[in-house]
Amino acid sequence: MNRADADVIVVGAGNAGFAAALAAAERGQRVLLLEKAPPGAAGGNSYYTAGATRIAHDGLADLLPVLEHDSRLADTTVPPYPAQEYFDDITKLSGGRNDPERTAVLVDESHPTLSWLHSLGMRYELLYDRQCYPQPGGGHLFWGGLHLGNVGGGVGMIEDYTRIATAMGVEIRYGQHVTGLVMDDGAVAGVTVGAGPERQNLHAGSVILAAGGFHANPQWLVENFGAGWENAVVRGTPYSTGDMIAAALAVGAARDGDWSTAHAVQLDAHYPENSSNRELTNRLARLSYPMGIVVNREGRRFLDEGADFRNYTYSRYGKEVLRQPGGIAFQLYDSTTRPTLRPDQYDMPGISVETAETLEELALAIGIDPAALRRTVDEFNASITSDAVFDPTVKDGRVAAVQPPKSNWAVPLETGPFYAYPVSCGITFTYGGVKSDAHGRVLDEAGDPIPGLFVTGEMLGGIYWGGYPGGAGLALGAVFGRRAGTLA
Incomplete structure (x- = not known):
């Protein structure tokens, strides 16, 4: 048996990998954290997020112990997000196919885990710019179950993790392309780094895989999802190519999860550097579509923009755009709805947008037949018969009774200027992976x-x-990073 290079090797230095590394280091383990990307491109998909983390809680008072000071807290309302609602949300969006035991672990330990990370030095704040609306009488009201995130978003998250991990003695090595797992008498005893003459084995008592899915592997996307997915824009890290999934399967791990689709959002279609942009990160997403309508190149609507809060539909609607002619669509708003859009995404520098005083002029600017767009908008406007008051903080029941319907937040588009934001499919991450138990231990085909x-x-x-x-x-x-790091 070779001398161990570490007690625990963690592969992947994003949120999951850092959480695992911190949990192992807290127990006194010698932890080696290996990251495929070089230092200037590290952080995995976590770096590209807004840092938003969904946890079960009992309202603002329950969140205050982990929040940074903010003068707005005094007039802020945060509705409770009970554990049962969290569990039900996952179950509904997974069509009941989610594993109930691991889902319960995720829900029940979400708040304690975030509190643990905060105790180590991670910083959190309420998501004022994306999850709340100012109230007419003053104050701020949050909505949608997702309420807090890291200070500085994904960038701040990785900075905090790196600082804390270094202080706790975790050794971080960048530019480490792990290509396989080292086996010893049926057990994983380390990893292989590199290939050819530069290849080397690193040994450890346990290995924790946190290297992401395969969203940046066009061949795997086409093989698993079908033709056209090679055209999806990689929204996050370009380093998640499925290498460690392949390595786990090679030593007998069972596949698990949904290998038929991915988390994919509407992304700025025409921004010159809309793939893996480390400066704009999450700002390139276009997620205020519930406030307007979305049409394809033929001027037709093709989805229910108001089916639910954005938090519950955004990860599914990127693939709907990919299915449209040319893999592109346009989000449309008028002067009434434009002020409700997220400023971080719709006021970003260099944004792709066309503006016109009339719908016909807008149609010409985006290459749509003016008569077709006028017909779609007129039918949509005429179908709104609800007397419900428009309220973006609740599912207000303002329905557009057209096909497809708009189930909430239907507002006529009739007052210029009009705005069109071109969007394409931005793939974020894949759902298919390897099978584990509730402690994050990888299982083989027999369930062992x-x-x-x-x-x-x-x-x-x-x-x-x-x-x-x-x-x-x-x-x-x-x-699950904390769980794995606690056992490894």
Whole structure:
């Protein structure tokens, strides 16, 4: 047996990997954290997020112990987000296919895990710019179950994790392309780094896989999702190519989860650097579509923009855009709805947008037949018969009774100027991964743990199928990262 290079090796330095590394280091383990990307491109998908983390809680008073000071807290209302509602949201969006035991672990440990991370030095704040609306009488009201995130978003998250991990003695190595797992008498005993003459084995008592899915592997996308997915824009890290999923399967791990689709959003279609942009990160997404309508190149609507809060539909609607002619669509707003859009995304520098005083002029600017667009908008406007008051903080029941319907927040588009934002499909992460138990131990086809091997984050399959509630991905990585690091 070779001398161990570490007690625990963690592969992948994003949210999930750092949480695992901190949990192991807290127990006095010698932890080696290996990151495929170089320092200037590290952080995995976590770096590209807004840092939003979904946790169960009892309202603002329950969140205050982990929040940074903010003068707005005094007039802020945050509705409770009970554990049962969290569990039900995951189950609904997964069509009931999610593993109930691991889902319960995620939900029940989401708040304690975030509190643990805060105790180590992670910083959190309420998501004022994306999850609340100022009230007419003053104050701020939050909505949608997703309420807090890291100070500085994903960038701040990785900065905090790196600072804390270094202080706790975690050794971080960048530019480490892990290509396989080292086996010793049926147990995982380390990893292989590199290939060819530069190849070397690193040994450890346990290995925790937190290297992300395969969203940046066009060949795997086409093989699993079908033709056209090679055209999806990689929204996050370009380093998640499925290498460690392949390595786990090679040593007998069972596949798990939804291998038929991915988390994909509407992304600025024409911004010159809309793929893996480390400066704009989450700002390139276009997620205020519930406030307007979305049409394709033929001027037709093709989805229910108001089916639910954005947090519950955004991860599914990118693939709907991909299915449209040319893989592109346009979000439309008028002067009434434009002020309700997220400023971080719709007021960003260099945004792709066309503006016109009339719908016909707008149609010409975006290459749509003016008569077709006018027909779509007129039918939509005429179908809104609800007397319900427009309220973006609740599902207000303002319905457009057209096909497809708009189930909430239907407001006529009739007052110029009009705005069109071109969007394409931006793939964020994949749902298919390897099978684990409730402690993050990787299981083989017989359902038995593979000794020495753990998994967390986007590599862990079985909880999200077809869709997920926003912010639950970071929660999953942290919860199961902590569990894996506690056992490894």
